[in-house]
Amino acid sequence: MNAAVDTIVAGATAPGRGGIGIVRISGPQTRRIATEILGGLPEARYATVAVFSGAGGLTIDVGIALYFPAPASFTGEDVLELHGHGGSVVMDQLVARAVELGARPARPGEFSERAFHHGKLDLVQAEAIADLIAAGSAEAARAALRSLSGEFSREVGALAVRVMQLRAYVEAAIDFPDEDAEFLESQEVKDRLTEIGQRFAKIADTMRQGRALRDGLHVVIAGRPNAGKSSLLNALAGHDAAIVTEIPGTTRDLLRERIHVDGLPIHVVDTAGLRDTDDVIEVEGLRRARMEMSRADLVLYVVDAARGFAEGETASLPTGAATLVVWNKTDLPDAVPAPALEERPVLAISALTGAGLPELREQLKAAAGYQADGSAWSARRRHLDALERARSLFEVAEARLGEKASFELVAEELRQAHQALGEITGEVSSDALLGAVFATFCIGK
Secondary structure (H helix, E strand, O other), X not given: OOOOOOOEEEEOOOOOOEEEEEEEEEOOOHHHHHHHHHOOOOOEOOOEEEEEEOHHHOEEEEEEEEEEOOOOOOOOOOEEEEEEEEOHHHHHHHHHHHHHOOOEEOOOOHHHHHXXXXXXXXXXXXXXXXXXXXXXXXXXXXXXXXXXXXXXXXXXXXHHHHHHHHHHHHHHHHHOHHHHOOHHHOHHHHHHHHHHHHHHHHHHHHHHHHHHHXXXXXXXXXXXXXXXXXXXXXXXXXOOOOOOOOOOOOOOOOEEEEEEEOOEEEEEEEOOOOOOOOOHHHHHHHHHHHHHHHOOOEEEEEEEOOOOOOOOOHHHOOOOOEEEEEEEOXXXXXXXXXXXXXXXXXXXXXXXOOOOHHHHHHHHHHHOOOOOOOOOXXXXXXXXXXXXXXXXXXXXXXXXXXXXXOHHHHHHHHHHHHHHHHHHHOOOOOHHHHHHHHOOOOOOO
């Protein structure tokens, strides 16, 4: 069958046991399949108690059927939902029966993909469905809902309209140079340029916050043995995630913990103490620690305030990632004040008493560019990449206008900027992009 006219089926609830399980069917064969399984077509958009029948009239289950005729459905096609008892055997039998009657198993994300192709969702909204399902905090869920509601798309769309309008002015100046070239040097056009630049900046900031909520911050705790790295992990986690002893080398392998700070997910990794050693296991732990530091968004380099830096230690601080020196154990009577470093911020704390931890949490949010103000949208790396590409093209066009360069070049830069913005919502898309996006979805969504 051609994918464009296939009828698809999949379980829409998580596999395993549950009170209710849902099987979803979408496509041109839905009415016929519904009639075969239910003995007739249910009234549209009404919950109907029905017997779900298999081959030969054998009863599979008794549950609720919901029928949504096209185009007023999630996918824009005829859709049937069978709400039965949530056992894997029942769900598998219903899916198998639909396949017997001409449906095929849906690919991951295929229901949402069909909704996109039928204009029910744009690409940002479709991605927001997956982000809402995967949300690890209440704030991440709210951000996904804001994207699903279309708030994100409307802001990007409004920006795209302004870029297109500016392009129209430039192309008019190409066709009618005597009338319109002077207009491009007017205060009105300058004001438009300023407004567009401000919109780019505002949207970028909101996107970065949304991406931080979705992907989180990768933080690595490093430092010499017994500096209090594991104690810091426990303090941030709020429980004893790591074993803490006075024996150097207690932590030999990576220890991972996921925490939340005002809704921001943070992936914290505790590492082996950095020192020279002949212990084979500890050497491997040190290798893994250095590799993890090279991939970190932020390294918390912990120093014992009572011992200070060892000779040459400041010169060996991590260079591959942003680093915050954490001057720990400030509660000890022999602790010395935190030094001022030229190229590294330093924060004094006590993992034992909690002193300085609120400030540390603020530093973590700042490193992610995150503000818990409830304004974020769920956003992905591809959104930011497309926006930054559009922003760069716009800035080139703006510079060319200021230099009174060729209007043809300016118009082309604006055309490409408008196209890059269209990639965010899917107004401009490719099969490769759509395949990459929807392949990450659950089957049945």
